[in-house]
Amino acid sequence: MTNKKQSILDSALYLFAYKGYNGVSTNTIAKHAGVSEGLIFKHFKDKKGLLNQTLTQWKLDFNQILEDIGNIESPQIRIQRIMELPFSIPEIQFPYWQLVYALKWQNLDLMHNHATSMKIILIEALQALRYPDTNTEAELILSYFDGFISSAVLKKDSSLSKNLLKALQKKYIQ
Amino acid sequence: MTNKKQSILDSALYLFAYKGYNGVSTNTIAKHAGVSEGLIFKHFKDKKGLLNQTLTQWKLDFNQILEDIGNIESPQIRIQRIMELPFSIPEIQFPYWQLVYALKWQNLDLMHNHATSMKIILIEALQALRYPDTNTEAELILSYFDGFISSAVLKKDSSLSKNLLKALQKKYIQ
DNA sequence: CATGTAAGTAAGTAATTGCTTACAAATATA
DNA sequence: TATATTTGTAAGCAATTACTTACTTACATG
Numbered sequence: 195m196t197n198k199k200q201s202i203l204d205s206a207l208y209l210f211a212y213k214g215y216n217g218v219s220t221n222t223i224a225k226h227a228g229v230s231e232g233l234i235f236k237h238f239k240d241k242k243g244l245l246n247q248t249l250t251q252w253k254l255d256f257n258q259i260l261e262d263i264g265n266i267e268s269p270q271i272r273i274q275r276i277m278e279l280p281f282s283i284p285e286i287q288f289p290y291w292q293l294v295y296a297l298k299w300q301n302l303d304l305m306h307n308h309a310t311s312m313k314i315i316l317i318e319a320l321q322a323l324r325y326p327d328t329n330t331e332a333e334l335i336l337s338y339f340d341g342f343i344s345s346a347v348l349k350k351d352s353s354l355s356k357n358l359l360k361a362l363q364k365k366y367i368q
Numbered sequence: 369m370t371n372k373k374q375s376i377l378d379s380a381l382y383l384f385a386y387k388g389y390n391g392v393s394t395n396t397i398a399k400h401a402g403v404s405e406g407l408i409f410k411h412f413k414d415k416k417g418l419l420n421q422t423l424t425q426w427k428l429d430f431n432q433i434l435e436d437i438g439n440i441e442s443p444q445i446r447i448q449r450i451m452e453l454p455f456s457i458p459e460i461q462f463p464y465w466q467l468v469y470a471l472k473w474q475n476l477d478l479m480h481n482h483a484t485s486m487k488i489i490l491i492e493a494l495q496a497l498r499y500p501d502t503n504t505e506a507e508l509i510l511s512y513f514d515g516f517i518s519s520a521v522l523k524k525d526s527s528l529s530k531n532l533l534k535a536l537q538k539k540y541i542q
Numbered sequence: 543c544a545t546g547t548a549a550g551t552a553a554g555t556a557a558t559t560g561c562t563t564a565c566a567a568a569t570a571t572a
Numbered sequence: 573t574a575t576a577t578t579t580g581t582a583a584g585c586a587a588t589t590a591c592t593t594a595c596t597t598a599c600a601t602g
Contacts, residue, residue: 196579214474216390220560230581235561237579296473298522299466300388330531337515337532344514345507348472357504358511365539370549394590404551409591411549549598559588568579 199237201227206248211289214296215245249304252290260311269319276312277335277362280342281355291347295340309336338362373411375401380422385463388470389419423478426464434485443493450486451509451536454516455529465521469514483510512536 205227209218220241224231238244263275283291298305316332325331346355379401383392394415398405412418437449457465472479490506499505520529 198580212475214388214390216388217474219558221558231560232562232582233580241560292473296470298518299470299473300391301386301522303522327531327535330528330535333519333528333532334535337519338511339515340518341511341514344472345511348475348477354504354507357501358507361501361504361508372550393588395588405590406552406592407550415590543602545600545602547598547600549596551594551596553593553595555590555592557589557591559586561587562585563583564581565583566579566581568577570575570577572573572575 198227198229198233202229202234202237202244203248203251206244207252207289207293210245210248211293211296215241215300220244249290249293252287253304253307255287256308257311260308260315264311264315269322272315272319273323273335273366274363276316277338277342277366278359280339280346281352281359283343283346288347291343295343295347312336312339335366372401372403372407376403376408376411376418377422377425380418381426381463381467384419384422385467385470389415389474394418423464423467426461427478427481429461430482431485434482434489438489443496446489446493447497447509447540448537450490451512451516451540452533454513454520455526455533457517457520462521462524465517469517469521486510486513509540 202223205223206218209223209226220234221231223244224234234241234244238247259279263272266272266275294305294308297303313332313336316335317328320328320331342355342358345351345358376397380392380397383397383400394408395405397418398408408415408418412421433453437446440446440449468479468482471477487506487510490509491502494502494505516529516532519525519532
């Protein structure tokens with residue numbers, strides 16, 4: 195990975211996230227990255243290819259995080275870790291999540307794999323804890339996840355966020 | 369409101385919602401509405417003006433709904449009605465909500481007014497019910513709201529949705 | 543019925559779009 | 573050191589963009 199290639203990916207993620215895929219031109223991305231426009235197409239074939247590559251990096255990161263959570267023994271802690279996720283996102287990953295959710299609302303759901311992985315972890319854990327309707331309960335927690343990601347990424351009010359998390363956990367951990 | 373003007377608004381809402389503001393050209397909107405492109409600019413000045421007018425109609429509708437909920441006497445039922453909202457949205461309004469949330473993730477938050485209105489209703493009701501931290505509790509319910517809107521509008525699985533609502537209400541109504 | 547205004551169109555406009563081409567510099571490998 | 577490959581650029585491409593202009597048609601009101 196050359197410097198300029200990485201620079202293109204960084205600029206693309208940032209600009210796609212805050213202006214939308216169709217709101218940024220390849221010309222703008224090139225200028226932001228300090229690179230000639232042609233280089234984008236050398237490295238990524240076309241604009242869609244750049245978008246995909248941009249997301250791939252972070253997707254792998256998050257999959258690793260989910261795998262680690264899945265390997266935790268205690269089902270309570272597995273659920274807790276999933277709930278904590280929206281508030282443990284480092285600020286550098288905010289553009290990634292902003293982009294993922296922006297695309298989700300554009301019917302381009304890259305979140306789908308993340309969501310199904312989390313649902314599997316949640317259902318297993320809830321079954322271990324003898325919850326009655328594990329599917330619904332898992333969906334309920336995932337709905338929180340959506341709302342919390344929105345709180346964390348868009349509002350960036352971390353003091354409120356911690357109270358939210360505590361209030362939620364109170365409802366699940368007696 | 370002439371037929372053609374309304375037709376432009378309908379097409380614009382639909383296309384903006386499913387392809388994004390920057391993903392649709394005025395030319396496309398005009399063709400979809402069966403109208404000359406110039407008419408769009410006659411009626412709405414520019415593309416941004418069309419977007420605003422498109423949203424204004426439904427915004428007023430929803431404000432009315434919130435006002436009605438605010439006038440309900442029982443605080444329990446006020447909370448219940450807010451929780452039910454995502455699942456009582458008629459299908460014809462899906463494009464509106466899809467667009468509102470798409471714009472929200474594009475840092476163009478038209479949801480903000482809706483959210484603050486709902487928060488006021490929730491805090492008042494929670495205070496009446498002697499909840500301890502009403503602000504956090506209201507935010508928590510609004511986080512659900514975000515997640516549920518996403519469930520309702522994007523997935524459109526209404527049988528799941530009803531179970532979700534029941535599961536949530538169980539946590540608030542003892 | 544005359545006339546002013548609103549509703550509507552077709553054909554433009556300059557600027558921007560995603561992408562290609564032809565070529566140069568840098569780097570790796572023999 | 574010679575050569576092949578990768579990395580990079582500048583200039584240009586046709587198509588599309590938001591928007592304007594010059595014009596016609598429909599309609600309301602005195």
